[in-house]
Amino acid sequence: MSQTITIDPVTRLEGHGKITIQLNREGEVEDAHFHVTQVRGFERFSEGRPFYEMPSLMARICGICPVSHLIASAKACEAIMSVRIPHTAAQLRRMLNLAQMVQSHALSFFYLSSPDLLLGMESDPAARNLFGVAAAKPELGRAGVGLRRFGQTIIESLGSKRIHPGWVVPGGVTEPLSAEKRDAILALLPEAYANIKLALGWYKQIAEKFRQEIEVFANFPSLFLGLINEDESIEFTDGALRLIDAEGAIVADGITASEFTQVIGEAVEPYSYTKFAYYKPLGYPQGSYRVGPLARLNIAKSMGTPLADAELAEFKQLAAGPVQSSFYFHHARLVDMLYGIEKIEQILSDPLILDKHVRATAGVNRPEGAGQAEAPRGTLMHHYKVDENGKITWANLVIATGQNNHAMNQGVLQAAKHFVKNGKFTEGILNRVEAVVRTFDPCLSCSSHAVGQMPLVLSLLSADGKVLDRVVRS
Amino acid sequence: MNVSRISCLILACGNPLRGDDGLGPWLAEWAAARFRADSLVRVRASQQWTPELAEEIAGAETVIFIDSSLETAPGAVRLSPVAPAAGDSALSTHHLGAPELLGLGCELYGYLPRTALLLTVGIESAELREEFSDAVKAALADACSLLEHAVERLLTVAELRASGHRV
Numbered sequence: 001m002s003q004t005i006t007i008d009p010v011t012r013l014e015g016h017g018k019i020t021i022q023l024n025r026e027g028e029v030e031d032a033h034f035h036v037t038q039v040r041g042f043e044r045f046s047e048g049r050p051f052y053e054m055p056s057l058m059a060r061i062c063g064i065c066p067v068s069h070l071i072a073s074a075k076a077c078e079a080i081m082s083v084r085i086p087h088t089a090a091q092l093r094r095m096l097n098l099a100q101m102v103q104s105h106a107l108s109f110f111y112l113s114s115p116d117l118l119l120g121m122e123s124d125p126a127a128r129n130l131f132g133v134a135a136a137k138p139e140l141g142r143a144g145v146g147l148r149r150f151g152q153t154i155i156e157s158l159g160s161k162r163i164h165p166g167w168v169v170p171g172g173v174t175e176p177l178s179a180e181k182r183d184a185i186l187a188l189l190p191e192a193y194a195n196i197k198l199a200l201g202w203y204k205q206i207a208e209k210f211r212q213e214i215e216v217f218a219n220f221p222s223l224f225l226g227l228i229n230e231d232e233s234i235e236f237t238d239g240a241l242r243l244i245d246a247e248g249a250i251v252a253d254g255i256t257a258s259e260f261t262q263v264i265g266e267a268v269e270p271y272s273y274t275k276f277a278y279y280k281p282l283g284y285p286q287g288s289y290r291v292g293p294l295a296r297l298n299i300a301k302s303m304g305t306p307l308a309d310a311e312l313a314e315f316k317q318l319a320a321g322p323v324q325s326s327f328y329f330h331h332a333r334l335v336d337m338l339y340g341i342e343k344i345e346q347i348l349s350d351p352l353i354l355d356k357h358v359r360a361t362a363g364v365n366r367p368e369g370a371g372q373a374e375a376p377r378g379t380l381m382h383h384y385k386v387d388e389n390g391k392i393t394w395a396n397l398v399i400a401t402g403q404n405n406h407a408m409n410q411g412v413l414q415a416a417k418h419f420v421k422n423g424k425f426t427e428g429i430l431n432r433v434e435a436v437v438r439t440f441d442p443c444l445s446c447s448s449h450a451v452g453q454m455p456l457v458l459s460l461l462s463a464d465g466k467v468l469d470r471v472v473r474s
Numbered sequence: 475m476n477v478s479r480i481s482c483l484i485l486a487c488g489n490p491l492r493g494d495d496g497l498g499p500w501l502a503e504w505a506a507a508r509f510r511a512d513s514l515v516r517v518r519a520s521q522q523w524t525p526e527l528a529e530e531i532a533g534a535e536t537v538i539f540i541d542s543s544l545e546t547a548p549g550a551v552r553l554s555p556v557a558p559a560a561g562d563s564a565l566s567t568h569h570l571g572a573p574e575l576l577g578l579g580c581e582l583y584g585y586l587p588r589t590a591l592l593l594t595v596g597i598e599s600a601e602l603r604e605e606f607s608d609a610v611k612a613a614l615a616d617a618c619s620l621l622e623h624a625v626e627r628l629l630t631v632a633e634l635r636a637s638g639h640r641v
Contacts, residue, residue, distance in 0.1 A: 111525065130525055131560050131574075134581035141582045148526050163521075 006459010006470045007430055017442070019433060020271075020459045021416045023468075027423030030463075032413040034405075034437055036274040043395040051077050051364070051390045052170050058382065058397070062443060063163050064107065067100035067155065068375030070168040071237060072382040075257065075371025077170035080386055082365035088355040089172030094237040095347045096158050096168065097373060098340040101236060102192075103151025104376035105293070105333045105340075108441040109199070110144025113330060116435050117206060121213070122428035140202060143195035147337065150192040154344070157181050172359035182348055192341045200311065200334050210327060216418040217436045218326030218411025221246030223279060223289035224298045225403065227374050232301035234339065236374040242299050243279060243289065248321040251279070257370035260381045264398060277403040288406035291378025292440065293332035298322035303335070305342035311335045326411055329439040336376075364390040375400050377441055401442040411436040423468075425460070481514035481632040482625055483534035483587075485575075487541045489521045494548075494597030494610045497617070498540045501593075504618055505625070514632065515625060522569040525578055532583035536628045538621070539572040539592045546596035548609035551616045553624060556590045589628060593621055 007019040018035040042061055046054060055073040059066035071093055078085060085093075115128040118137055127135070134141040152162045158177070159165020167173050207214075227235040228242045241255035255263060266275040267284040279287035289295075297316075303309045315335055318328060347353060370383040378400030385394040415436045419429040460469040484505050488498030502519035509515040518530065523539075531537055539556060546552060558580050559573035570578065572592050580586050595617050598607035606614075634641045 131578060131581060134578060138582050138584075142529075145526050145529050145582065149529065152526070 006461070006467060007434055017437070018459070019412055019437070020461060021412075021420060021433070022461050023420070023423050023463070025463050027421075029413070029417045029420050032409070032416040032433075033269075033271045034408050034412050036272045036401075036405075043397060046392050046395050049392050051080055051384060051386050051392055054382075054384065054392065054395075055168055055170065056164075056166050059164050059166075061397075064104050064443060065100060065375045065377070066164045067096050067159075067168070068373055068380050069382070070165070071097055071373045072371045072375075072380045074168050074170050075373065076369045076382040076384050077371070078360075079258065079369025079371060080364055080366050080384065080390075081170060081360075081362040081369075083171055083360040083362045085172040085360050086355070086357045088176065088350075088352050089358040089360075090238065091347050091350055091353060092158065092173050092177055092358065093168060095344050096155060096165075097237045098344055098347075099151040099154035099158075101151070101374075101376045102337050102340045103148050103155070105337050105441075106144050106147035106151065108376070108438075109330060109333050109337075110141065110147070112441070113435070113438055114140060114144070116431065116438075117203070117210070117330070121432050121435060122426070125427055125431070128431070137202075139198065143198045146191055146195045147199075150188050150195075150341070153188060154185055157185060169359065171361050174359065176356045176358045177354055179354055182353065185344070186348055189341065189345055196334065196338045196341060200338065203331060203334055207331065212418075213432065213435070214325045214327045216415050217439055218407055218414060219324050220410060220414065221324060222407055223251060223282075223287070224295035224322060225279075225289045225291050225379055226296040226299045227372070227379065228299055229304070231304075233304035234296055234300035234302070241372065241379065244299055244322065246322060246324065248298070252281075257372040257381060257383075260370055260372060260398070261383055261396070264381075266398065266402065272405065274399075274405050275402045276405045277398055278406070285406050289403065290326070290407045291400050291403045292329060292376075293336045294323060294326060294329045295378060296374065297332045297335060303339045303342075305339055305346065307342055308335055308339035311338055326407065326436065326439045329441070333441070364388065377401060377443055378403055399443075401440075404440045404442065408437055408440050408442065411440075423460075425469075479533050479535050480516050481535050482516070482628045483530060483537045484515065484517040484621075484625070485523065485527060485530075485537060485539050485572075486517070486519040487521070487523050487539070488519070489600075491602060491604060492600045493603045493605065494595075494607050495542050495600040496604070497542055497595050497597065497606065497610055497614070500606075500614070501540050501617055501621060505621060508618075508622060509625060512629070514629060523571070523575055525570060525575075527570075528575055528579040528582055531575060531579045531587060532585045534587050535632055536589040537576075537587045537591070538624060538628075539575075539590070540621070541572070541592065541594055542597040542600070543594040544597060544600070546594060548596045548598040548607060549613040550596035551593070551613050551620055552595075553591055553593045553620050556592045558586060558590075589631075591624060593617065593624070 022031040024030040055070045058069040058073040111130050119132050156162045159167035225243045227239045229235045229239045243252040245251050265280045278284040303312050368385045372381045381398040383396045415433050486498035486502035488495045490496035490499050499519040502517050506517040556572045558576035560577050598609050631641045
């Protein structure tokens, strides 16, 4: 008799998800799926709204990465308006996006994943949380809190609110930066550098203890997609997309937001509300790819900031070509954060950063527009169509979690096959299967545009579909 | 932490779009206006209490948490001490209770405010709407009065301690 394991809900993620592991009659893992079990439908209810409302409406999709939605949405609106935003507005948006990346990555690394990394995958689940981290290594917990505060304070300073700031609008931003705010942000930098240095140093000491996880946590060849500048340095807010293959060769380059939907398709699977993005010329699933911190570092030739460049060089020593194991999302996330802090410092030294001209205005000049940006979890694309009055007639959002969906499912299967033997498993094994998903830091609220936290259900199913075991985490 | 601590931190929780659940932010707004002139009082309202607040708590001599309660009778106003608690496996990084926030502050910063109180008001409904129920409306005056007296008492104690008195 075959079996199915269900992990429901998956914990320490953003949103609601479930994992099922199907065993065959011999008790070996036959198949595994990561299910996203929530749905909202932001695209649909935005129909009929004026296009200029879209950034603030779309930001409500997520409380963790609203800035990414603000920016991608505003850029889509600017394509409809046919305007180019002022330099200072672009720089301020870039800073806001990086601040969000730092606070979001800090949540993922320190709050959600460091309990596994510090206390161990098999440690007591009752203590495998932020309290456990605080008790065992309080300086690590304080670094996480400090980096969260760093990002949130900048977001609050620029956008007046920590969550759902309304400062980014079609055409730019609503208010320029004051010298007082600039100086206040500059004063935050020394502590932020100290915190990320502590985290990187600690991570590099412990990473090799997880050799088994490195080998089987979504460790396979794949395509990688991410934004890049013309000089091949990493980019989060502007630039164009590059797609590379598992050997690092360029598959497609210079993909603009308007070209995104021509080359990226979205498949559906019966077990998930989240779509599965793929590169159309290769079809589905062959054209599936990964986005996010790992993809960004695999694609970028440089970071464009000295400390992060040194870290990138070290990161690239992990493999001859692109780094394939998704366990290294953790490492890449820390390098992203270091880059974000350095880049914010660079932006604040821009002689035009206090310029008062931060918004361009225009009406509807095109019936359609698309915008793209790097969210913490990967590439985000918003695409809208409007009528002659500027009311939305159609909208589509392609979210990072959907673009990583196929890889997450493959990763869950790979880890389950490695760890679950003869139908036997422990809580620690199930935690490892969850941890595969956690490395990607998926945001299920974004991917299904759904509400809430992300508990997870894990089910173990027999060959005839009978639930043999079920772990529910809330 | 090498900080000069504020005397009283007021942390309110709730969502003004969820009916009676908005009483936390409402009381926070009232307290911010009432103690506007007092730099020793800091008021912060949020929809959820997240771990970062442990750092703010570590910078306060005393803390008053304000929250709605579905477990007490609608309109019942209570002020009680809070003790620190440890988190468990169900701990959410999106929302902690007052005891867990105190516990996290202890672990991370080795500090517990001298006094920690929780002010709750029993609510009738947290459904989507922007108005309070009659029971909560009727309780607002009592809640303001209790909060005002608690803050004044904490400030008086802080003042006496600062001037060298044993309290």
